[in-house]
Amino acid sequence: MQDQDQAWVAVDAYFAERLIGKDPLRSEILETNAAQGLPPHDVSPLQGRFLSLLVKATGARRILEIGTLGGVSATWMAQALPAGGQLISLEVSPDYAALARQNLDRAGIGDRVQILVGPALESLARLAKDAAPAFDLVFIDADKPNNPAYLEWALKLTRPGGLIIGDNVVRGGAVLESDSEDDRVRGVRTFTERLGREPRLFSTALQTVGEKGWDGMTLSFVET
Numbered sequence: 617m618q619d620q621d622q623a624w625v626a627v628d629a630y631f632a633e634r635l636i637g638k639d640p641l642r643s644e645i646l647e648t649n650a651a652q653g654l655p656p657h658d659v660s661p662l663q664g665r666f667l668s669l670l671v672k673a674t675g676a677r678r679i680l681e682i683g684t685l686g687g688v689s690a691t692w693m694a695q696a697l698p699a700g701g702q703l704i705s706l707e708v709s710p711d712y713a714a715l716a717r718q719n720l721d722r723a724g725i726g727d728r729v730q731i732l733v734g735p736a737l738e739s740l741a742r743l744a745k746d747a748a749p750a751f752d753l754v755f756i757d758a759d760k761p762n763n764p765a766y767l768e769w770a771l772k773l774t775r776p777g778g779l780i781i782g783d784n785v786v787r788g789g790a791v792l793e794s795d796s797e798d799d800r801v802r803g804v805r806t807f808t809e810r811l812g813r814e815p816r817l818f819s820t821a822l823q824t825v826g827e828k829g830w831d832g833m834t835l836s837f838v839e840t
């Protein structure tokens with residue numbers, strides 16, 4: 617690890633210790649997920665807290681997450697929901713979904729979270745077909761090559777005044793590579809260009825450094 621990266625990790629720890637404090641439940645969940653061989657693609661504590669803060673600040677009551685993985689970001693967002701709020705999370709892997717279910721139940725918020733197992737594009741089409749009530753916040757955090765398609769569904773499923781967040785859009789700076797053959801980079805680039813061209817969206821991007829390296833999120837407000 618570079619000195620610079622170590623400083624990022626230390627600064628993450630500095631703020632996490634002071635602003636969040638001990639979080640034994642999440643530490644346990646992360647240990648379980650690692651032991652089960654899940655990739656370490658969870659949000660960091662400060663990023664998770666940022667998602668919680670957005671849920672509180674926007675008063676979101678209905679959240680859609682695309683990509684559950686082990687349920688860590690779902691715990692952050694669902695814990696910030698008001699009474700009666702709901703998070704629907706889409707996960708292609710039955711094993712990941714089962715583990716996330718166990719983690720969310722252990723966190724005492726299982727009743728607020730529904731996990732739909734299967735390819736997210738199929739679940740999204742079903743939500744639209746079933747005329748699911750519009751979502752206040754959508755967190756796109758699944759396979760990056762499909763980001764442009766996920767964005768089209770998010771535009772259909774988010775209410776005006778809602779928020780669409782795209783995770784992992786910086787990818788260590790690889791987002792700059794216009795000739796990249798990495799489908800994930802191509803996915804986030806097409807996604808970003810679409811965000812910029814879409815008149816219904818008011819978008820920005822926030823780069824992040826820390827224990828998850830150099831990455832970032834896009835944040836888009838759906839115009840009213």
Ligand code: DHB
Pocket residue numbers: 656657658659757758760783784800
């Ligand atoms: C990747 C995906 C993620 O959701 C994440 O948080 C970090 C990395 C990836 O595909 O590399």
Ligand code: MG
Pocket residue numbers: 657658659757783784
């Ligand atoms: Mg992610």
